[in-house]
Amino acid sequence: MPDVAVIGGGAAGFFAAINIKKKHPGLKVHIYEKSRTVLGKVKVSGGGRCNVTHACFIPEDLVRYYPRGHKELLSVFQRFNPIHTIEWFHRNGVRLKTESDGRMFPVSDDSQTIIDCFLGNCTRLDIPVHTNHAVQEIEKTDGGFNLKINDKIVKASKIVVSPGSSEHFWNMLKMLGHTIVPPVPSLFTFNIKHPLLKELMGLSLANATVKLVIGNAVCKANKLREDDLAQSGPLLITHWGLSGPAVLKLSSVAARVLNQVNYEFDILLNLTGKEAGEVDRTLQSSKQENSKKRIVNTPLFNIPSRLWTRLLEVSLNRTDMNWADLSKKDMALLSESLYAFRLPVKGKSTFKEEFVTAGGVDLKEVDFKTMESKAVPGLYLAGEVLNIDALTGGFNFQAAWSEGWMISESI
Ligand SMILES: Cc1cc2nc3c(=O)[nH]c(=O)nc-3n(C[C@H](O)[C@H](O)[C@H](O)COP(=O)(O)OP(=O)(O)OC[C@H]3O[C@@H](n4cnc5c(N)ncnc54)[C@H](O)[C@@H]3O)c2cc1C
Known part of the structure; x- marks a missing residue:
């Protein structure tokens, strides 16, 4: 015994x-x-x-x-x-x-x-x-x-x-x-089917922020702080959607909430890892400094050029503009796409x-x-x-x- x-x-x-x-x-x-x-x-x-x-x-x-x-x-x-x-x-x-x-x-x-x-x-x-x-x-x-x-x-x-x-x-x-x-x-990756990510698997960003879009009531009921809802770090585009430390952190912190919504929710993706104001300022400077250059050839915030091109296609519907051609409205659209791109998550995958x-x-x-x-x-x-x-x-x-x-x- x-x-x-x-x-x-x-x-x-x-x-x-x-x-x-x-x-x-x-x-x-x-x-x-x-x-x-x-x-x-x-x-x-x-x-x-x-x-x-x-x-x-x-x-x-x-x-x-x-x-x-x-x-x-x-x-x-x-x-x-x-x-x-x-x-x-x-x-x-x-x-x-x-x-x-x-x-x-x-x-x-x-x-x-x-x-x-x-x-x-x-x-x-x-x-x-x-x-x-x-x-x-x-x-x-x-x-x-x-x-x-x-x-x-x-x-x-x-x-x-x-x-x-x-x-x-x-x-x-x-x-x-x-x-x-x-x-x-806990610790899973997000399944996302969206034109922004299509055929870009393998691309990564050194520092992005992923923010969960959920109501205040759900947040309170689960004792989640506003800070918990946004997680930063490297981000990886996979066959199925998004992975990497920022996503895994979010899947862990919000494990219970995400289960409650059956893994169907929206995220706001900040591809720059910067505040909105800084994104706007960087775009303005680029417009002045690179006015005669094609936007597609001058990616900002270390965004890989294939993702940058796709972002222009999805947010502005074209890739043939010079910086000087960007209207105020286009500028606002591009800026928002950079720091708050809304993506629908449908399901999760195992992080191996x-x-x-x-x-x-x-x-x-x-x-x-x-x-x-x-x-x-x-x-x-x-x-x-x-x-x-x-x-x-x-x-x-x-x-x-x-x-x-x-x-x-x-x-
Ligand atoms: C693929 C994968 C990779 C991971 N990599 C890491 C890593 O690198 N670093 C890290 O920190 N964590 C890692 N983890 C998490 C880590 O493995 C777990 O947190 C850890 O193993 C938990 O240890 P445990 O002893 O509690 O449970 P387990 O390791 O699951 O061991 C429990 C054991 O109890 C046995 N058992 C269950 N029921 C009974 C029963 N009724 N009678 C007798 N035996 C029973 C099971 O068969 C099992 O062997 C990983 C997890 C997975 C799935």
């Missing part, structure tokens, strides 16, 4: 199990995984390279990347943050490197390095890993828990619940007295590098000093099962490591 049964052989479960065993070698710690293999998501993460964490070392800054969980994670990150993650992996034989955007990967650029590190630890520390062992039911008893696994009962004094996003598991947790915030997808679920166990029901459930003493929670999720960039794994480590400190 294990002292601690860890349910789910993913990032959070392995990190918790290994750290519990390192701190309490006398405890029997077992991992139960329903699939044939463990750490499946780690394997495919970060395009097969595993974006382990992010080079953001100040807890107050780090929590800003978590649309859900920022308040609760602050105290957790004060105790275990990316500095500790780097040290932990270093001590366990894995060196991490930082890319220019702050994302951190194993120097091997291979997620298998992380898997080998975890499995090696389990062998050395004598942590049995039971694959093909799905936990079907959980019963709380006086001394601990009865787990129904493959139709047999396994007893455990304490359990770590880290099954990722699992409808089945959330239902079990509901039966034990937990509230589950309904799960919705990383996608997560927003929703899960209500955070009010978890003690973040210990990661123990307030509803069920002896039950600890970590990872995507909680109503915590982050932007792309290594933050989701960081939450899993930090929560797993907190459990090992408190169990």
Whole structure:
């Protein structure tokens, strides 16, 4: 009989199990995984390279990347943050490197390095890993828990619940007295069919702003601030529509609202990343300086020339004008198209590098000093099962490591 049964052989479960065993070698710690293999998501993460964490070392800054969980994670990150993650992996034989955007990967650029590190630890520390062992039911008893696994009962004094996003598991947790915030997808790209983007796949902009057009009432009901509705960053035109950091940030911040409107909404696209006034001024200067030149041959704001040409076609219906020919009305049209092009989004697509679920166990029901459930003493929670999720960039794994480590400190 294990002292601690860890349910789910993913990032959070392995990190918790290994750290519990390192701190309490006398405890029997077992991992139960329903699939044939463990750490499946780690394997495919970060395009097969595993974006382990992010080079953001100040807890107050780090929590800003978590649309859900920022308040609760602050105290957790004060105790275990990316500095500790780097040290932990270093001590366990894995060196991490930082890319220019702050994302951190194993120097091997291979997620298998992380898997080998975890499995090696389990062998050395004598942590049995039971694959093909799905936990079907959980019963709380006086001394601990009865787990129904493959139709047999396994007893455990304490359990770590880290099954990722699992409808089945959330239902079990509901039966034990937990509230589950309904799960919705986060980190996705926008499907848009519009002449502006047609056949421009692969083009990117270094800095654009994407703003969600939704009513004030919806905004208020979802506790979204005006600032949340506009996200800036690089933008990528894909076969289906738009992707890139600005879109992914918006999909995460507004995950719940976008689900409510069934992923049909409008966005205002600012191709320049600049304020309206600055766009107007830049157009005016260009009209004076380039008066005899073709507009189509003098793209502004670093907009790729194919997109610039398309913008002229769509907003002015022609591409053969010189700057001097631009009427006041044309100027206003072009300006508005540059900083507030309205595009209809119809549906979403999966971002293959990383996608997560927003929703899960209500955070009010978890003690973040210990990661123990307030509803069920002896039950600890970590990872995507909680109503915590982050932007792309290594933050989701960081939450899993930090929560797993907190459990090992408190169990
Ligand atoms: C394609 C992709 C790429 C990603 N890349 C990154 C990245 O590079 N960086 C980053 O920070 N985040 C990334 N993420 C997000 C990250 O993978 C998750 O946040 C993280 O895996 C969550 O860890 P977890 O342990 O909570 O859940 P999981 O990793 O999903 O593990 C849960 C495990 O529990 C098992 N399980 C479920 N139910 C039961 C049951 N009843 N009994 C026993 N076992 C059960 C599951 O089979 C699974 O193995 C990516 C996600 C995806 C989908």
